[in-house]
Amino acid sequence: MANNLGLAVKPVTETPVEEVERVAAWINTEEYKEKNFARTSLVINPAHACQPLGAELAAHGFEGSLPFVHGSQGCASYYRSTMNRHFREPAPAVSDSMTEDGAVFGGQNNLHEALENAYALYKPKMMPIFTSCMPEIIGDDLTAFIKNAKNKGCVPQDFPLPYANTPSFNGSHVHGYDAMLLSILQTLTEGKAVEGRCTGKLNLIAGFDANTGNYREYKRILKEFGIPYTLLADISETFDSPLDGHYRIYPGGTKLDDAADSINGKATIALGSYSTAKTFTWLKDTYSGKHVSMPMPFGIAKTDAFLMKISDLFGKPVPESLKAERGRAVDLMTDAHQYIHGKKFAVYGDPDYLLGYVSFLLEMGAVPYHILCSKGTKKLEKEIQALLDGSMYGKEGKIYINKDLWHLRSLVMTDPVDAMIGETHGKFAARDAKIPLFRFGFPIFDRVNLHRVPLIGYQGVLNMLATICNKFIEITDETCDDRHFEMMR
Amino acid sequence: MSKKIDGITKESTQEMIDNALEIYPDKAKKKRVPHLAPNEGEGACVKSNRKTIPGVMSARGCAYAGAKGVVWGPIRDMVHVSHGPVGCGYYSWGTRRNLMSGINGVNQFAMQFTSDFQEKDIVYGGDKKLKTLLQEAKDLFPLAKGISVLSECPVGLIGDDINSVAKASAKELDIPIIPCNCEGFRGVSQSLGHHISNDTIRDYIIETREFPEPIGPYDIALIGEYNIGGDAWSTKPLLEECGFNVKSVWTGDGEMDKIAATHQVKLNVIHCYRSMNYMCKVMEEKYGIPWIELNFFGPTKIRNSLRKLAELFDDNIKEKVEAVIAKYDPLMQAVIDEYKPRLDGKKVMLYVGGLRPRHTVNAYEDLGMAVVGSGYEFAHGDDYERTSPEMPEATVIYDDITEYEFEQFADTLKPDLIGSGIKEKYLFQKMGIPFRQMHSWDYSGPYHGYLGFPTFARDVDMAINSPTWNLVKSPF
Numbered sequence: 001m002a003n004n005l006g007l008a009v010k011p012v013t014e015t016p017v018e019e020v021e022r023v024a025a026w027i028n029t030e031e032y033k034e035k036n037f038a039r040t041s042l043v044i045n046p047a048h049a050c051q052p053l054g055a056e057l058a059a060h061g062f063e064g065s066l067p068f069v070h071g072s073q074g075c076a077s078y079y080r081s082t083m084n085r086h087f088r089e090p091a092p093a094v095s096d097s098m099t100e101d102g103a104v105f106g107g108q109n110n111l112h113e114a115l116e117n118a119y120a121l122y123k124p125k126m127m128p129i130f131t132s133c134m135p136e137i138i139g140d141d142l143t144a145f146i147k148n149a150k151n152k153g154c155v156p157q158d159f160p161l162p163y164a165n166t167p168s169f170n171g172s173h174v175h176g177y178d179a180m181l182l183s184i185l186q187t188l189t190e191g192k193a194v195e196g197r198c199t200g201k202l203n204l205i206a207g208f209d210a211n212t213g214n215y216r217e218y219k220r221i222l223k224e225f226g227i228p229y230t231l232l233a234d235i236s237e238t239f240d241s242p243l244d245g246h247y248r249i250y251p252g253g254t255k256l257d258d259a260a261d262s263i264n265g266k267a268t269i270a271l272g273s274y275s276t277a278k279t280f281t282w283l284k285d286t287y288s289g290k291h292v293s294m295p296m297p298f299g300i301a302k303t304d305a306f307l308m309k310i311s312d313l314f315g316k317p318v319p320e321s322l323k324a325e326r327g328r329a330v331d332l333m334t335d336a337h338q339y340i341h342g343k344k345f346a347v348y349g350d351p352d353y354l355l356g357y358v359s360f361l362l363e364m365g366a367v368p369y370h371i372l373c374s375k376g377t378k379k380l381e382k383e384i385q386a387l388l389d390g391s392m393y394g395k396e397g398k399i400y401i402n403k404d405l406w407h408l409r410s411l412v413m414t415d416p417v418d419a420m421i422g423e424t425h426g427k428f429a430a431r432d433a434k435i436p437l438f439r440f441g442f443p444i445f446d447r448v449n450l451h452r453v454p455l456i457g458y459q460g461v462l463n464m465l466a467t468i469c470n471k472f473i474e475i476t477d478e479t480c481d482d483r484h485f486e487m488m489r
Numbered sequence: 490m491s492k493k494i495d496g497i498t499k500e501s502t503q504e505m506i507d508n509a510l511e512i513y514p515d516k517a518k519k520k521r522v523p524h525l526a527p528n529e530g531e532g533a534c535v536k537s538n539r540k541t542i543p544g545v546m547s548a549r550g551c552a553y554a555g556a557k558g559v560v561w562g563p564i565r566d567m568v569h570v571s572h573g574p575v576g577c578g579y580y581s582w583g584t585r586r587n588l589m590s591g592i593n594g595v596n597q598f599a600m601q602f603t604s605d606f607q608e609k610d611i612v613y614g615g616d617k618k619l620k621t622l623l624q625e626a627k628d629l630f631p632l633a634k635g636i637s638v639l640s641e642c643p644v645g646l647i648g649d650d651i652n653s654v655a656k657a658s659a660k661e662l663d664i665p666i667i668p669c670n671c672e673g674f675r676g677v678s679q680s681l682g683h684h685i686s687n688d689t690i691r692d693y694i695i696e697t698r699e700f701p702e703p704i705g706p707y708d709i710a711l712i713g714e715y716n717i718g719g720d721a722w723s724t725k726p727l728l729e730e731c732g733f734n735v736k737s738v739w740t741g742d743g744e745m746d747k748i749a750a751t752h753q754v755k756l757n758v759i760h761c762y763r764s765m766n767y768m769c770k771v772m773e774e775k776y777g778i779p780w781i782e783l784n785f786f787g788p789t790k791i792r793n794s795l796r797k798l799a800e801l802f803d804d805n806i807k808e809k810v811e812a813v814i815a816k817y818d819p820l821m822q823a824v825i826d827e828y829k830p831r832l833d834g835k836k837v838m839l840y841v842g843g844l845r846p847r848h849t850v851n852a853y854e855d856l857g858m859a860v861v862g863s864g865y866e867f868a869h870g871d872d873y874e875r876t877s878p879e880m881p882e883a884t885v886i887y888d889d890i891t892e893y894e895f896e897q898f899a900d901t902l903k904p905d906l907i908g909s910g911i912k913e914k915y916l917f918q919k920m921g922i923p924f925r926q927m928h929s930w931d932y933s934g935p936y937h938g939y940l941g942f943p944t945f946a947r948d949v950d951m952a953i954n955s956p957t958w959n960l961v962k963s964p965f
Contacts, residue, residue: 009696009697009698009699010697010698010699010746011698011699011700011701012698012699012700012701012746012747012749012750013746015596015632019632020592020595020596020632023595023596023631023632024592024595027594027595032629035628035629036629039625039629040621040625041604041618041619041621041622041625042570042602042603042604042621042622042625042626042629043575043602043603043604043605044600044601044602044603044629045582045600045601046575046579046601046603046605048575048579049575049576049579049580050574050575050576050579052576053576068544071642072551072642072673072674073541073547073549073550073551074549074550074551074552074553074554074673074679075551075576075673077547077548077549077550077551077554077912078550078554078576078577078580078581079580080912081580081584081910081911081912082580084911084912084914084915085584085911088915089915090912090915090916090919091912092546092892092916093546094544094545094546095543095544095547096543096544097540097541097542097543097544097547098674099540099674099675099676099677100674100675100676102674103646103674110543111543113516113517113542113543113544114543114544114545115544116514116517116544117513117514117517117542117543117544117545118544118545118546119544120512120513120514120517121512121513121544121545121546121891121893122546122893132576132642133573133574133641133642133643133646133673134642134643134646134673134674137611137642137643137646137647138646167574167608168573168574168575168576168606169573169574169606169607169608169610169611169643170607170608172575241919243918243919243921243961244919244921244961244962244963245919245920245921245961245962246919246920247896247916247917247919247920248919406594406600409594425582425583425601428593428594428600432593445583445584
């Protein structure tokens with residue numbers, strides 16, 4: 001008897017236990033690793049999402065802003081859930097629910113109806129529009145659709161509707177963040193440049209970062225400096241609102257007026273060159289004042305550079321309070337170095353975060369050993385290599401670009417490390433390798449409060465270091481024999 | 490005998506609905522009206538399975554979500570390829586809590602397999618890539634019993650022919666490869682994804698395997714049980730304790746071979762009717778297998794369900810079922826005795842999918858609580874017909890509720906607990922309303938069966954009576 005597959009009917013079989021054991025051992029071998037690395041088409045456990053997710057994060061970072069997905073409603077539900085799970089906060093966003101007829105006729109009707117409904121129900125001040133797969137493939141003309149929507153009166157003529165093409169078959173969430181942020185800034189600043197006007201402010205672009213603690217830390221640092229600022233795409237209140245019995249749909253975000261006036265800033269720093277590349281390219285020709293693109297301030301050296309840049313741009317010395325903070329961070333580094341020195345790490349994640357992990361580890365005399373980015377570029381590889389080359393602890397580090405977490409599993413099983421740094425999805429590999437996973441990236445689905453713990457700046461050094469070293473000490477306590485179970489560590 | 494809630498009348502519910510709809514533009518209001526109604530006690534009170542109105546913040550997912558997340562994903566010994574760009578597979582990776590036995594990457598594949606479409610795949614088509622990746626999956630995961638290919642939006646739009654690729658590769662690799670055309674733009678919700686997946690089980694899986702042992706009179710299959718938080722590890726042993734041989738579970742902790750041989754069983758016991766009634770009906774028509782819809786939430790429904798099931802069998806089963814009920818009743822009573830004093834009279838609103846908006850109603854009632862509003866993300870008329878008799882008189886029934894309406898209703902009804910999804914959870918918690926995720930059991934479970942009820946009761950109590958809620962209002 002045959003079926004639609006043209007296959008013969010077979011008996012139900014159970015895989016013999018010995019066979020399961022054989023394969024379980026085999027997937028940990030060099031032979032398997034080679035086979036695994038020879039893959040050309042199948043991607044297994046990638047550590048990146050698609051562009052619209054990043055676009056939604058940027059869209060959440062502005063006052064009264066309602067992220068708007070032009071595409072299938074399932075996409076919007078996926079992005080929202082991802083935000084909900086990571087932040088354990090609401091993530092209001094709408095979609096225009098395109099379906100089959102949208103594929104035939106295009107999504108204009110859906111877009112128009114959705115704008116009208118969302119505007120009436122959720123009373124936003126801005127709806128940043130970004131696309132999921134469907135409209136990208138059928139080639140919807142958003143420029144025309146939006147112009148028509150305003151002419152039809154779906155929203156008022158002056159209502160900001162920035163839009164970005166964020167195809168999921170290109171780049172990753174960090175690129176979607178960039179595209180959306182660029183469009184938001186272009187829309188809000190249009191016609192706002194005033195010759196000779198200077199806000200006297202620093203525009204600080206945080207880059208794709210889903211750690212609300214980092215945003216608060218930036219603000220604190222700038223307050224210490226006494227420098228007025230506009231933090232762009234500020235998600236710190238959006239995804240960290242108080243629980244007081246009252247639901248606010250738009251609890252925070254960069255004020256639209258401030259964002260509009262950012263074009264007249266005294267200086268602009270764009271952090272995270274991999275998630276702000278396009279935005280920076282545009283603003284350096286458009287914004288007044290000075291423009292700097294620099295890495296996220298992970299670790300001492302990058303934080304030093306960040307503070308010195310601010311000091312330089314504003315002609316203000318780094319405040320004593322921050323100098324003292326630096327001293328405290330270095331104090332911990334020397335106190336704790338013995339628990340981390342020489343330890344090998346597998347690190348993976350978004351390009352800008354990866355650069356941060358690597359420089360932080362090198363500063364501690366730890367070894368970034370397997371360094372993996374599942375969506376990266378040659379430029380990133382070079383940049384990480386330069387960091388490795390600058391330290392004797394970087395000699396053993398090997399970089400894997402466009403490899404996934406199933407590759408990483410092969411790496412940690414065949415060439416072991418002491419710990420992993422990344423986000424939640426690496427937990428399976430970490431468990432198999434019986435090593436701790438330090439969750440510093442995005443998303444974190446399986447621990448509470450970590451999105452509030454800052455990782456950047458000197459405060460971030462304290463947090464990362466304490467987390468890592470105390471875990472290693474705990475492992476010693478848990479695994480040592482009785483004779484070596486000591487009061488002091 | 491219909492249940493009543495103090496203060497809830499047909500008029501009060503209708504007024505609440507009218508108020509919530511006031512803000513809508515005319516066209517949208519007209520579309521929403523038929524989806525919201527006071528419970529009439531019988532029949533489907535609301536329209537359902539219609540397109541979501543654009544722009545309203547719906548909780549719905551898509552056909553792909555129904556196929557990958559619900560039906561295919563839980564089959565533990567198959568590689569499930571999310572065919573298309575990286576996102577869909579990424580978001581549905583480990584986010585449903587359909588737990589699985591086995592060794593990850595060896596004989597259990599709770600992982601994210603994707604063809605990670607790039608621009609060139611869109612331009613030139615992804616069929617070649619698919620062929621290669623199927624070979625790679627077979628080579629790297631030799632114990633996989635089969636491979637499902639779950640299409641994401643672009644695949645259908647660019648006109649790839651995954652069916653021919655799957656057919657050719659299945660022959661070449663000598664394993665079942667199931668093409669599932671579940672692109673997210675199809676249909677109006679997850680529901681079509683369930684249907685499409687049922688159809689692919691019908692077309693490619695069922696009847697391709699046979700149990701080597703002879704079939705006995707008590708051989709049954711458990712359908713529409715997804716093992717959320719370990720549910721199947723409660724219901725399957727329960728049915729076994731009642732004297733049945735559960736030959737296969739669809740699809741929680743599922744095994745492909747056993748699912749493929751399910752045409753041999755004597756009875757299909759279905760829990761989630763919405764997502765798998767299709768295959769029950771197919772098996773009934775094609776193989777003459779009867780099916781029965783049961784409810785494993787809360788002692789009252791479990792007891793009724795087991796007796797209803799025993800009715801179809803001989804005295805041997807009837808005696809065992811009575812013995813099981815006699816064994817568990819006192820244990821369940823102890824749970825009720827512990828929690829009911831703290832939960833009596835508390836009000837719940839539900840908004841979930843599948844079967845829960847009706848199946849869990851009585852479990853709350855077992856604890857002395859009342860459900861004052863219920864609705865589904867992706868139900869059809871037959872679900873609402875089954876819901877009306879379960880719900881108290883004139884309580885609000887809502888279909889594909891928008892976040893705005895939900896907020897308005899909660900504001901009016903002031904429930905003590907809301908059971909819904911992750912997208913709703915934090916909104917209501919900010920309002921100070923206790924909440925449990927009732928898709929995923931909020932990282933707890935199981936909730937099914939006798940094993941599940943104590944956990945369910947504890948969680949409901951914990952949510953409602955957590956002292957943290959007393960701190961919401963600051964003293965200053």
